[in-house]
Amino acid sequence: MTDLRDDFPILKNKIYGQRLVYLDNAATSQKPSSVIDSISDFYKYDNSNIHRGVHYLSELSSDLYEEARKKVSTFIGSSDPSEITFTAGTTDSINQVAFSLKSTLMGNEVLISGMEHHSNIVPWQLAGAKIKTIPMDEDCNLLLDSMEITDKTKLIAISHVSNVLGTVNDIKRITEIAADHDIPVLVDAAQSIQHLPLDVEKIGCDFLAASGHKMYASSGIGILYTNNRYSDIMPARGGGGMIDKVTFEGSTYLSPPLRYEAGTPNISGAISVGAAIDYMQNIGLDKIREHEHDVYSYAKERLLDTDGITVYGNNEDMCGSISFNIENIHHYDLGLILDKMGIAVRTGHHCAQPLMELLGTEGTVRASFALYNTKEDIDILMDGIEKARMMFS
């Protein structure tokens, strides 16, 4: 799979005169040429507003946009494209659900894990809900048997894969428990949609949120899956494109998904998501999974072999991100030094301050992988870490 690097123009660039080792994929992924072309082709040949005009281009762009929606729907295992709304990103998707469910959530509780991104914490607080967490063991694995559901629990909102630890949470079991209590489940798939096969119908979740930019597509575009059971919840935004009839006395809305897409959406962004899905499917999701698993296992093995290292979280099923600290080296120093060797990692709290508190650290160094990363990248990272250790010895 080494040749996949060639599909990504930015990876050919030299950083400080060295090969770019991009290990900040959980923040955002790089884009293959086919995705970049889908955006520029849209503006060169197809651009027009959608669902509005009768003219040729308007129909063309509407078709492309709706085709992208169908691709997303199939990709995540929904049998009905009207369950897919295009949003601005995971954060936006979650905020929209929080707004729509506000009257239910206000004064009640949302159950989340201790490893959530701020984007899956703050929207619930803004909706007036109290946050409760599912207990974790010392390896940061959820203790689902000790999960406490009360009369006040109105939603379970959980990341599929942790953006800090890479832990894959057992969503299926959570939805089963939730179903016994008739509580909806929102899955934050920001860190899983690009790594694992997703099947919302098998998982049995009610909402699922993801970001285009983390799955090889453009930024400013996101996905929200809303199960048809919830097709009549309040739209979070009002305006053009989502209404059936407007009068000063009141308005009626179109059916989903258009009801949830007020205003002109990010058309080229949606098309780029479709192109990214095509790109991944052409390689083969199983092949991607297998390759990423190899690289991840190799990284973990090499890191665990390092003196004075703490690797956070431990689970049989992990992917995407791996977080660590090296004794006597501040994460920020390590990040700066690796940067100058052309290695891009992220340092800090990774928008998960409550998790940092649980881990007893101010921040970590996080390496996160995409389909174009190789064992060679890991070797370069390990050499970089060794070099940094010498500088601090």
Added chain:
Amino acid sequence: MSDHIQDEIIEQFQGLEWLEKYELLISFARELEPMHEQFMTEEYAISGCQSKVWIRTHIENGKLIIHLDSEAMITKGIIYLLMKVMNNRSPQEIVDLDLYFIEETGLKSNLSPARADGLASIIKRIREVAEMEIN
């Protein structure tokens, strides 16, 4: 306006590769007089820095004395230089001071507001303290 402390620093960094610059900063960091732990609290912290930075200042004989510390070594090395350049000047001198060594040593890329390092926030805080002393 040039000053010899800054010129000397620029000379030390002349022709160094990035990692050599960091090595030099780490060696400066080791010389930094540590702040007493009791002051490493929110009260003395400068926000906007990814590595925590603490600041204490006082006036001695009309000069502003600045003491900075951080938990990260590279940040410590940079604040060591800042202290070297800015300390023992009157508040007015500090407000007027052109910190040209930051650009000329190439450390400026650590200064940009986008950097979580927040060197810019440190300098801003020092200038604010100096301005308060003037008024």
